[in-house]
Amino acid sequence: MGRRSTFDDASVFEALGRSMAGNGNVTLQSIVGATGISIGSLYHRYGSREGLLAQAWLDSLEAFQERFLQAIRANTLQAGENAALATPRFCRDEHDRALILASCRQSEFLSDGTPTRLVHQIAEVNREAFAAVRAFADREGKDLETCQMALIGFPLGAVRMYLPSRKVPKSADEMVACAFRALMGHS
Amino acid sequence: MGRRSTFDDASVFEALGRSMAGNGNVTLQSIVGATGISIGSLYHRYGSREGLLAQAWLDSLEAFQERFLQAIRANTLQAGENAALATPRFCRDEHDRALILASCRQSEFLSDGTPTRLVHQIAEVNREAFAAVRAFADREGKDLETCQMALIGFPLGAVRMYLPSRKVPKSADEMVACAFRALMGHS
DNA sequence: CATTTAATAGAAAAAAAATTCTAGTAAAGG
DNA sequence: CCTTTACTAGAATTTTTTTTCTATTAAATG
Numbered sequence: 001m002g003r004r005s006t007f008d009d010a011s012v013f014e015a016l017g018r019s020m021a022g023n024g025n026v027t028l029q030s031i032v033g034a035t036g037i038s039i040g041s042l043y044h045r046y047g048s049r050e051g052l053l054a055q056a057w058l059d060s061l062e063a064f065q066e067r068f069l070q071a072i073r074a075n076t077l078q079a080g081e082n083a084a085l086a087t088p089r090f091c092r093d094e095h096d097r098a099l100i101l102a103s104c105r106q107s108e109f110l111s112d113g114t115p116t117r118l119v120h121q122i123a124e125v126n127r128e129a130f131a132a133v134r135a136f137a138d139r140e141g142k143d144l145e146t147c148q149m150a151l152i153g154f155p156l157g158a159v160r161m162y163l164p165s166r167k168v169p170k171s172a173d174e175m176v177a178c179a180f181r182a183l184m185g186h187s
Numbered sequence: 188m189g190r191r192s193t194f195d196d197a198s199v200f201e202a203l204g205r206s207m208a209g210n211g212n213v214t215l216q217s218i219v220g221a222t223g224i225s226i227g228s229l230y231h232r233y234g235s236r237e238g239l240l241a242q243a244w245l246d247s248l249e250a251f252q253e254r255f256l257q258a259i260r261a262n263t264l265q266a267g268e269n270a271a272l273a274t275p276r277f278c279r280d281e282h283d284r285a286l287i288l289a290s291c292r293q294s295e296f297l298s299d300g301t302p303t304r305l306v307h308q309i310a311e312v313n314r315e316a317f318a319a320v321r322a323f324a325d326r327e328g329k330d331l332e333t334c335q336m337a338l339i340g341f342p343l344g345a346v347r348m349y350l351p352s353r354k355v356p357k358s359a360d361e362m363v364a365c366a367f368r369a370l371m372g373h374s
Numbered sequence: 375c376a377t378t379t380a381a382t383a384g385a386a387a388a389a390a391a392a393t394t395c396t397a398g399t400a401a402a403g404g
Numbered sequence: 405c406c407t408t409t410a411c412t413a414g415a416a417t418t419t420t421t422t423t424t425c426t427a428t429t430a431a432a433t434g
Binding site: 376 | 405406408409411412415416417418421422423424426427428429431432434
Binding site: 188189190191214215216226227230235236 | 390391392393394395399400401402403
């Protein structure tokens with residue numbers, strides 16, 4: 001019941017991501033300008049600027065995490081490599097969300113004033129990912145730090161060569177996989 | 188002649204880098220607060236907020252470039268690997284400058300209002316680095332994109348695993364070197 | 375079709391930040 | 405020691421941005 005919303009989160013997060021990844025600075029006016037949504041509607045939905053930022057970060061984080069966890073939890077030989085490739089693939093499939101996650105810093109979206117509910121949710125997602133990487137390291141009998149680098153550090157470095165302006169090419173995947181295999185030992 | 192300055196650029200750039208890498212947002216007041224320098228002095232020296240930001244970026248960029256170019260231009264077998272290692276080493280040796288260069292985006296420091304003189308200087312440094320990487324790729328007979336990834340993309344990804352809060356450990360260097368060798372072919 | 379609920383809309387107020395401007399201070403040279 | 409130069413200091417102003425608040429609109433329900 002009640003009036004229906006005339007806009008969806010995705011369009012707001014997209015404008016936000018573009019602005020943050022673009023000139024590194026988001027004003028609510030820039031979102032109003034890019035989307036045509038009124039300032040009142042933004043406050044009605046997100047409560048505050050900080051609530052909006054955190055919500056956008058969480059949205060991207062969850063979308064990525066779903067892919068990453070599915071890949072890394074698979075009990076196949078290629079589980080690790082697929083998890084490493086989750087990053088470049090995510091950038092191609094979900095460009096708008098990837099902008100936020102891959103070319104911005106979490107600290108740009110979370111601050112002292114971030115609503116605690118969102119702080120907790122984001123922390124929980126991060127915990128879950130960390131646990132999955134640790135489980136992978138144990139399973140493979142490899143060093144945790146090496147796994148973090150091969151699964152996250154290098155893949156992020158790779159996509160940041162292209163974002164925010166260019167698309168991440170398939171060739172990046174090959175390089176990520178190559179580095180992954182080298183780091184994990186060619187056994 | 189004339190009164191001597193009571194502060195140096197380094198202290199200003201340090202406060203700026205900490206602030207930008209920390210919460211992703213720099214106000215002149217945050218610099219005044221962190222350094223005790225007066226707002227008037229900042230305007231006297233840098234002309235504007237945008238002038239200050241660009242000057243800080245250029246300062247870090249030049250410091251890094253000096254090391255990178257020296258490494259990559261050496262005509263030894265390890266030239267490439269040393270150039271790749273320039274990034275983690277720079278982070279250890281020059282933490283404050285590395286914060287700016289490695290954990291922020293250039294677009295956070297350059298904007299429409301950046302003084303043209305600085306825009307040109309920064310572009311020139313970037314051009315020089317790009318040319319050096321291309322020369323390296325030609326010399327080694329490797330793909331340019333692969334070289335960019337091995338020399339810059341992966342090393343940056345590696346140090347960003349640690350910055351801004353932790354120091355970049357030596358183990359990161361081994362991983363960077365490992366990925367470099369894998370990407371460049373183990374010949 | 376009146377009522378309730380959930381939005382939209384944007385002007386107005388408040389807060390925060392950048393910039394300007396004037397007065398004052400320290401060093402060097404004649 | 406007076407003058408010039410280059411800088412410091414920070415209050416006052418302007419600009420930008422966030423936030424609040426009231427009016428209005430659209431859908432759903434009895």
